[in-house]
Amino acid sequence: MRKPDGKIVLLGDMNVGKTSLLQRYMERRFPDTVSTVGGAFYLKQWRSFNISIWDTAGREQFHGLGSMYCRGAAAVILTYDVNHPQSLLELEDRFLGLTETANNDCLFAIVGNKVDLAMERATEGGEKEGEASGMAGSCVSSKVPKQVQPEDAMALYKKILKYKMLDEREMPAAERMCFETSAKTGYNVDLLFETLFDLVVPMIAQQRAEEPSQIVDIASCKTPKRTRSECCT
Ligand SMILES: Nc1nc2c(ncn2[C@@H]2O[C@H](COP(=O)(O)OP(=O)(O)OP(=O)(O)O)[C@@H](O)[C@H]2O)c(=O)[nH]1
Numbered sequence: 568m569r570k571p572d573g574k575i576v577l578l579g580d581m582n583v584g585k586t587s588l589l590q591r592y593m594e595r596r597f598p599d600t601v602s603t604v605g606g607a608f609y610l611k612q613w614r615s616f617n618i619s620i621w622d623t624a625g626r627e628q629f630h631g632l633g634s635m636y637c638r639g640a641a642a643v644i645l646t647y648d649v650n651h652p653q654s655l656l657e658l659e660d661r662f663l664g665l666t667e668t669a670n671n672d673c674l675f676a677i678v679g680n681k682v683d684l685a686m687e688r689a690t691e692g693g694e695k696e697g698e699a700s701g702m703a704g705s706c707v708s709s710k711v712p713k714q715v716q717p718e719d720a721m722a723l724y725k726k727i728l729k730y731k732m733l734d735e736r737e738m739p740a741a742e743r744m745c746f747e748t749s750a751k752t753g754y755n756v757d758l759l760f761e762t763l764f765d766l767v768v769p770m771i772a773q774q775r776a777e778e779p780s781q782i783v784d785i786a787s788c789k790t791p792k793r794t795r796s797e798c799c800t
């Protein structure tokens with residue numbers, strides 16, 4: 568198996584749906600999950616590149632492992648639950664600090680999952696339609712009120728760029744990097760992962776081009792001639 572060319576890491580509080588998102592994308596299904604212990608990864612081939620996507624545990628007791636998983640990451644998916652405002656706050660308080668080990672030009676996506684529950688709630692309560700959110704792949708999000716508004720996620724994205732001292736003009740716009748998803752229905756799940764792959768692949772290609780060649784030219788390595796004195800050993 569070839570070494571992965573790039574790494575994407577899912578971070579976020581327990582129960583927000585990290586494992587479910589990854590399984591929805593990789594296995595095209597929504598199975599029952601158990602709370603993740605440690606971490607696990609899938610390998611995805613995208614164009615000619617191998618990308619590893621790491622699922623991490625949101626449980627406090629595994630928190631220390633987070634920065635280890637983030638080492639060398641090209642992108643981090645910060646995941647929250649649109650029905651639990653605390654899970655968005657946790658991203659800033661608990662998870663952002665783990666990304667210090669990621670690449671300097673690491674990309675950040677902010678993902679509000681379980682948007683299907685917000686829909687169900689709105690339908691049952693007969694609530695009014697909200698205004699268009701302007702988020703990536705927005706459709707469901709424009710119709711239902713949620714506990715966490717898309718603007719809150721976009722504000723966090725901008726805050727992260729500032730915290731990381733990344734130039735907003737050189738990074739993808741908040742509207743492109745903030746998503747609302749449902750691992751249950753599959754809503755926006757492909758869009759999330761494939762937007763990231765498309766952004767990460769040129770970065771990996773550039774890194775490859777800059778790396779010194781690993782190939783040794785055997786023909787140019789001449790065997791030194793033995794002298795008479797060396798023959799006695
Ligand atoms: N309705 C709904 N439920 C979801 C969705 N995504 C995940 N769930 C449910 O939420 C629960 C937690 O999902 P996981 O994917 O295990 O959450 P996690 O973030 O991996 O949690 P940890 O591994 O503990 O960090 C499970 O019961 C899932 O079935 C979603 O989009 N919609």
Ligand SMILES: [Mg+2]
Pocket residue numbers: 585586587600601602603622623624625
């Ligand atoms: Mg999990």
